[in-house]
Amino acid sequence: MVPPTVGTLTDEGASGMHRQISPHREKWSAPHRSAVGQAMAVLGSASTVGLVAELLATDEAAVRAAVRGIAAGARSSTVVDELDPGARILRDTPAQVRQNLHRRAAELLHDKGFPAAAVAAHLVAANCADHPWAARVLLSAAAEDMANDQIDRAVQRLELAYRATGDPGERATIAIRLLRAEWRLNPSDRTRGYARMRSAVRAGRVPAAQLPAAVLFLLWHGQTQYADQALTQLNSGGLDETAPRIGFLCAWLRYTHPPLAQRHPWLLAAHPSRRGETTPHALGSRLLIGLFGGRPADETGTRAQCLLTRHRLAADTVETLAAAVHCLIYTDRLDTAAAWCDSLLAEAAARKAPTWQSIFAGLRAETMLRKGDARAAADDAMLALNCVPAEHLGIWIGTPIAALVRALTLAGRHTEAAAQLRRPVPRALFESRFGLAYLHAEGHHQLAVARSGEALRTFRRCGHLMRRWHMDFPWLVPWRNDLAAAHLALGEHCHARAVATRHLDLLGSASDHRTGGVSLRLLAATADRYRRIRLLRGAASIARSGGCDFELATVLGELGVAHRAVGDHDKSRALLREATRLADSCGADTLLHDLLGERPRRAAPALARLRAHAHRLDALSPAERRVAALAARGKRNRDIAAALDITTSTVEQHLTRVYRKLEISRRTELAFAMGET
Template identity: 40%
Template sequence: MHLVERDQELTTLTDMIQRTARGEGQVALITGGIGCGKTALLAAVGDRAREHGFEVRCAIASLAERQTPGAVLGQLTRAGGPVPADLTDPPGTAAHQDRTGHATSGTLARLGPESLDSGVSRTLQRLCAAVERRARRTPLLLCLDDVQFMDELSLHWLLLLIRGLSDAPLALVLTERGLSRPADPRLRAELRRRPEHRPLALPRLTVEGVAAVLAPYVGTDLAPALAAECHAVSGGNPLLARALAEDSRHGATDTHRTAPRLVVGDAFADAVTGSLHRGWPALLRIARALAVLREDTPADPTVARVADVEDTVRARGLRALEDAGLLADGRLRHPATAAAALVGCTGQERAVLHRRAAERLYEEGAPAVRVAHHLVAAGAGPAPWAVPQLREAAERHLAASRPASARPCLEAALRHCRDDGERLRLKALLAGATWVLDPTMGARHLVELADALRDGRLPDQYALMLAKYLLWHGRYVEAADAVERIGRRDAAVTDPLAAAEARATRELLSVTYPGLVPGGRPAPGQVAAAGDPRTRGAAALSDVLRHGPGRQVVGTAEAAMRAMRLGRTTHEWLTCAVSALLFADRTASAASWCDHWLAEARARRVPLWIAEFSSLRAGIALRQGRPHEARELAEDALARIPVESWGVCIGGPLANLIQANTDLGDHEAAAEYVEVPLPAGLFDSRFGLYYLHARGHHYLATEQPRAALDDFVNCGVLMRRWRMDQPSLVPWRSGAAHAHLALGGTTRARALAVEQLRLSGDALTRTRGISLRVLAAVGRPSQRGALLKSAVPILERSGDRVQYAGALAELGLTHLRAGRADTATELVRRAVELAEECRAPALAARLAELLPAHDTPSPAEATERHHSLDLLSPAEQRVASLTAQGFSNREISARLGVTVSTVEQHLTKVFRKLGVRARGDLRQAGALAG
């Protein structure tokens, strides 16, 4: 084996061999940590000695044979060892000689410390003399590996041999491994007094040395790049570095990575495990204690307590692990090192280790989170202080938005808690912790907790939580008492934060379950006076649903979000504020805020938060005319939280999936979601409105106008009953008008369209654009063109590309009927392009059927359009390209970081240079090439 960074030591040992050959007896002790290359160096010395004509004899001491007298001597005498045939047996032993006359190991095995009388000592002295005589015939090298494990009889003989080193060509090379105890102090003392002794301490490898170890396995190009990481994991231990090299042989690079990758795999784990199991048992116990304390910063007494060793043993063991490169700053270097230390450790043994760790950390006053980690891992039999520690740890995890960590703490506390009142409070905490992981997990305790609340066994402070959770699952009867207690708590509580939460919760429930929880009707703009941001978020949503969009509502919702951070007590109010922006027709702002909170939820890895914000973002994407994106987001929401766990709130993601697939023309997929069983109570919640509206559009698209009309009308009935009849929430009259038109009810269709336009207000919002479009569809033909001309720029500004595409196509048809084929072609072509950009091929194909056959430009026209782009400056080309892709001036302004006025100025110049009159002409002029 090629030795790395051992040249100096090998030179020293070679010099020793040469001196021995000249008749100078020599002895060397090689020390170093486990796996630092002592045995490999010993083998290299043996090879050098053979090159110089030496006879080399080797023996390895082992812990298993430490109590076997003469175990090492027996290895040296086997197979033609150094003991001569004429050696007489020690007195009092039953000598057995083989056919060659050599003493057998059986003879030596019968010698023990109790037999070291004068006769045995004389025999061992004669053995030493015999070795010396053999060395004078042929230079002799004795290599003894792991002398710290040498049996007593062999050690006695070795000491005699070292004391008698003279001018005979005899060399001894010993190795001692750094363990939890050193070799026998008599050996060290004897070596120190010998002038011919050469102590050699093997250091761990440098980063450059590790690179040399890696090179034969991963190549000279990759080795330097991996060396630093490999050194950090292995600590420069040659054995561990070589194991990492083997693991990384085939995994250093792959087709998906451009950077090299160090693999910490089975070879490394085996090397660590083998190193620890070759040492003293106490060393393994110390390593296992460090493994279970890995998440802590253990003090030395804590390690000793968990390992169940004395402080002196602990100190030597830590030093041995440090020497082997397994420790860094008192901790095991790598998770794989900790895992390897625990290999072979039974579940019961691990539980004992964790129980000791919990006890010691509790005595030290460590934080409850650290103590609870070990209590959970210990499993059974905690001390009386364990339940309070587990509860405190769970509360801290929940406060830090770590529900997955809080859950096992609460479950462990429940297993050992014997107080009925405390068990109820623990179950309430567990229901809250598991709720955000999967609402179904916490549901099993809800009825019991509701009964306890009603009977007074559970404090009213839990009414907020129970009301929300019971209503979510449609358990309206059980929720009634909890809802009533929220109002009483709001009036009685003196804590302003708790009172604010109660008001915010009641407001939220009143607009989410308006058929069950009565709510107030504050005057428009009243929400600005609310102080707590949670209350402001809920009140903003309530205001926009009951009074329609307003600028003050928008400001209040955004201010509320700026004052909050995503957490256990805020995520519901953040969804309220985002929804308020959405229903105020501030789609771009709602999308920006929702993207922010969705990224935060994903970073926290809380499934319910991710699912709720994904579903909300899907609804926003639908209003942006991005059905493909909406479908992906809604599918992700259902992947995070299964359908059965959504309760009545399933109406949200289902509505998004039905509408998205309908817009994409995938009616089979939409039909599958229509067939999903609905929970009882869905249509007592606001989510039922979304579902009815989406299903109605699916029925319209699949030529079922009667079923569609029923859904739209039922949606309207609920909205009027709940005093939330705002077109910006659900424009049900648009769908109902189209259904009436399909059934021949033109008069009723026109009346609904007119009413929706009146309710949508004068602001140039998406809702108004939709209302104008539907009025054009059901109104008089003479008014159709003017209505669509008004709708098109509004829908373009709103960002809803699906609605914008539909309005363009319908306006194109009005021009076609009026004989203006060129204008019609231009408008319909742009509508097709928008549908393609929306990744809605069915819609694009349907609109493309309206294009005249002569629509495709000739090659000469295409070349002329391309050359005309050379007239544009780089800034003008960027603006033209984004405009041709369908972005509004405001969106282009945001993308390019310029003002809207600058965008308009660039567009004016673009139109003049390219000779076009409308935004839709830019794609025909080849502006996308810029």
């Protein structure tokens, strides 16, 4: 059969399309030929002589005759339409006629057993779903669209299914499915899907199986009143405590929204999944219970990777996969967490899911911040805030804002950090775990701009929340270390020593977590100069294994100063040189300014000058390069002279020329310039 790609159509053919054509007529008139072309265009790839005949309520012989006429007309035509002829036919067909054809085509294809997607396409085109089977077909087709990332098409079919359904429970279920589809593109609380879901919760019409999803959507926007209502309905509706989704919801709420869990005591009881259950929600609930229940970090990391490896990113696995990445971050598996963030972020981008991109970009920002890479953390946090409108990020906005504020603070960009802290955030943010990271970042910004008293209050607020929620874990947010830093800034060494020591006591051993090294560094600031070196060496060892370049640069800088205080200048210069290199590589410009001994207002131009002229090493003669290399490693002039078998005066002359060619003025800058090559 010829496809609907030929023929000239007229609107008058529509009026006669239902007329039975006598098989004894040997010739069809133009109107009937037009009706056949319309039917073929509507059926598209499903078009056959038999289906066209049934659609038009005529016989197959008449259809074949019309097709021959259409083909002959196409061969004799000298006009080539640039548009697809099938689309042109549908465009020229009156809207009412086109809708009637699609409605009848949907019924015909359904009766013939065609796939749900083919039938649903005609239902949507007809904007009609009054058949008793229409909603079921539309939902099946929408599920297939979601699996294939055809979100816009899924939304169309779900909207029609919602209108086609009269049962309140079914409508609530469809509303949540529609909201899940819309959520991938934009997690707004102003969509029809969200309003329908919230109304269904208020009316108590959401089926128990859909309540966990409803709770997650409501809490995203901090609407705890509706979430309380949904949880009450869930608990009173014959709760199956062994169901994986219920188990994950309980664990997730206990450790992400502790005040909510405290208002619903049934959430506080452990709900482990059935033994051997490997669904993402079952694995996620066991993972969270293990993390916050004190299981070994190695076991938690292995479980997190198992979950991430076994299950693909999907609308109903986003929360579980994000929880697995969080577990990797909290157990200091930072390289592994960064790799998974990269993978999930790439998949979310490929599947055109901006909300998912925002989530995993925010997690990567948190990961890079813990690795001490301020530049990468700032870039990732900005990506998370720009994938979707920031005002639609709900309480999740606490994660990227916290990472961005910390990164900007480390870079000395305090005005920009303050601007981020002025962003409006939901009040419910501070009733969730995401608010802890926000307070941590806010306190460090206050500390950096010499508002130490305010920082002290902010850190205390963070600690108060963690204790009240029974989540006072030193690896979650090291608020006692933060307090110690604030006390040091205020000159209160005894208080600083007390809270840093308490942090170590809770860890058990300083080497058990990277924050133990920070405690040692803070304690070193309150010790005498010889004990200070011992404490800083321990802190440096932990920082090297912890993978945080910023902390390592900080410790090495303080260790270099400590060695200089006891007269070990060679060791001091080597340590300061390494600290300078690390501070520059991770974008911690404030620390870099301190290491270079420059005031912040002069440091940026000086730093740019150093970086811009590092390539001028090529202008040095071989003799000058040898002298410069030894000087950059901290060697004294007389040692350089002895090593190269030249006079001290010659060394001084070479260094004078090196400084002039590289446009630098002191040996610390030389160390930086040589380290860049």
